[in-house]
Amino acid sequence: MAIETLAYEVPLKKKSYSPYSSTPETTAELEWAELVNLDVSQFDQPGGKEALAKQLKYALHNVGFFYVSNFGLSQEEVDEQFAIGKEIFELPLEEKVKYGADTKEFSYNGYTGPAVYEPDVKEYDPKHNIQSYNIPKFIKDFPGKEAHPGPVQRNWEKIEYFAKTVQHNVIERLLIIFAIVLELEDERYFVNRHQYEIRGEDHLRYMLYTARDEEINKKAQELYSTGHTDLGSITLLFRQPVAGLQVLNSDGSYRWVKPVKGTITVNIADTLSLLSGRYFKSSIHRVSVPPADQQHLDRLGVLFFIRPNNNVPVEVVKNSPLLQREGVYDSLEERSEPLDVGTWVKERQKHIFKNVYDITDAGQGKEGQERNELEAEVAGIKVKYWN
């Protein structure tokens, strides 16, 4: 059976953009995580999605990270997105801040960087060298291209095509695979909770880590970002070969996540984990300073942060034979009041803005506690941050 017809239109491809040249891979000997690679072009073959579910099951529960390949976008189309990101960050700061995210509303959409949310942030603060430009879904709830800077305006149709192709070829297929893993009668259970046309706080993010001096890297404990879980359903990372991303292994040590050409790196995030009764693992990850031969390179990424629709209740999926057998239903956290995804996302973003960025020194919580001790309750849900 072919994937259901699109509920939204994928616009036609436009003429190609000049590609952003790739950098060589690191020659450093690093401990890489071993991750499965899902060939999502198998999805529509007979027995394809069931085979993919089988392949993914262990990683979903135990690892929370995997790769996706053959997703129907050429390397050239991916490179174009890196070129657009590069052009955005090369704009003068005065121009970028015109499109600054509404941090008072704890929104991420638009430009963020030290100049926007923390003008006096220390240069060794993990957030000092990060800039992002976030674009929400291409739906009527969000402003059109006129609300964005030149490089986004000029490439609007291309970005829309890219985002919707990813939604159709990767996200919807993964959501069906997740339902098959849980043995749900309704394979579209998660798809129906991630409808493109319905408001949700998903976004496409161009993200740049600017290379820093050795001395500053040392003060920052050799980290670009400290350990965390993502808050949405899944995160997709289109990457260049600059190593940095690390996942916390079951033995308590971090492993590097290799950028593999032709793949998207995917990780499971908190909200999907919550919907699965925490059976799906929201992976703990961080970004290290790159290995010595890449430390001088700026590190650009193109990411998708996927979330369920705002009107979806944060509640564990019912009637999963797998969750039943695994005893997940017997040990669920009680909730006294219903919570919807929109409220949860907003409260969590507020918490991240107020607490996670408010660190007095690299690697420490604001009251001096170690970062791996940071634990809080947000909208009645326990959240944690790690070193």
Ligand SMILES: O=C(O)CCC(=O)C(=O)O
């Ligand atoms: O840049 C990366 O590789 C990962 C970024 C990340 O973990 C995040 O933005 O949540």
Ligand SMILES: [Fe+2]
């Ligand atoms: Fe993350």
